[in-house]
Amino acid sequence: MLKLEDVLRAALIEEETGWNMGSFGAIAEFHHVQGDPAPVPQEDLAQVTSRGGVRIDRLKGVIPVAYETLSPKPHRWTQAVSLCLPQEQAAMAQRDVLTELGADVGALRQEDRKAVLFDMGLAQFQVDFCIRTADSALLEILRANDGRSLFDHDNPAMGAILKAHPHRVALTRLGRVEVYQLIGGPDTGGASPEGPHTHVLPKLLKARRTHSANAPIPEGLVPCCGLHPENPVIGRLGEEKAFEQPAFDRFQTLLQAWGPEAYLAGKNSAWAGLEAGILAQNAEEPDTRVGRAGWRNGIRQWRLLQGDSALLSDWAITFDRDSDQADPENPRH
Known part of the structure; x- marks a missing residue:
């Protein structure tokens, strides 16, 4: 019988495994970048690099759901394990305006624990999607617009965020994902940087959905953290790769137990x-x-x-x- 904690500890030091926390429209992702120092075991369920990190703080009540989804390309498929909680246990604050939360004392790195955390006010069910900064100029703008929607047409805070590239922090009932890299946009050539990055898609946010309809999450459960073990046919950057039977077999073990x-x-x-x-x-x-x-x-x-x-x-x-x-x-x- 698979033990969830053992699976997660092994996955956290696997370079090909990706992680995310978020909702349908707002997601923070943590991936290892080839050439960076190899991940090493941590005392807690965490992994941190110079680009970002992930930490799982809770396993009590977690229900893992392993699944494969169809790719538009007929020779490929995607795969994941969602760590789920019952709906009543998964709910976060669901704030709909920019809100200062104070110093981020739970930050993954000691040097970030005096920086100030702001909930972006995206009103998503299972994630408080935040930014974190110690930049005085950005703090002044954020505090001046505390209590306003970032999507107000005359709110300067969103433009300031995109210019300053603060850390992004996704908080769920299971833990957090932090991203230190630039926000994808004009400063990155229009593409998300390789490795840890975030997506905030206003059109999808309006749906207030916790996950894609193609993820077979059982009724009454909400995915609060996702892990994406090595795909046997797709490389970490989405490129084609020759079929890897060991990677396929490893995921089938998870699928048989939790699918x-x-x-x-x-x-x-x-x-x-x-x-x-x-x-x-x-x-x-x-x-x-x-x-x-x-x-x-x-x-x-x-x-x-x-x-x-x-x-x-x-x-x-x-x-x-x-x-x-x-x-x-x-x-x-």
Whole structure:
């Protein structure tokens, strides 16, 4: 039986594993950058680099949900483990205006604990999405606009934030992710920097959703932290890579222990049908959304595990055709 703490400790020193905390529209991510010093074990469940860090403060009541999602590219898939809490335990402050919170005494690094934390006021259910700064000029602007929405058209605070690049801190009931790198935008050539970074997408924030509809989180649970173990077909920057069976096998162990039953049943059913040589016209795909995702990813994975064939191509043409279950591909989101 898998022990969650052991899985997390191992993942925290795995360079290929990414982490995030946030919601659908506001997310802070922590990833190791190739060439940086290798992560080392910490006394607590944490990892910190010069670019950012993650810490998990609570395991009590956590329900892990492992899952695979469909990629728009028919030979790939994404995978993750969401650390979830029951909805009533996951709620954060949900402030909708910029709010000063005081010194960040819980910061990952000692040198950041006197800097001032501000809730950005994004009103997301399971995350208080914050910025942290000791910059006197930025503090003056933030304090002058405390209690106002950052999205007010005449509020200068958002522009000052984008110019000053303060630390971003995502707080959930399970812990925090901190990002020290520049905010993606004009100063970074329009792209997020490699490694730890954040996304705040106002259009998605309006939906007030805790997660993507394609993440099979059981009803009544809310994802408060995500980990993304090494993907067997996608590199850490989203590039193609040759299929890595060990990485595939490692995640299948997590999926078998913590994956949705309907997904596992769908994938196993597809594999059984292909193993038996059943023609696509005689095969019956699952009748649930989650089951169909497992069925379709099962077809994709069978090609890598067993090789191509006329039978498999017929299955792929028949069943792996819909785009409604695929998110825009980002292996770390």
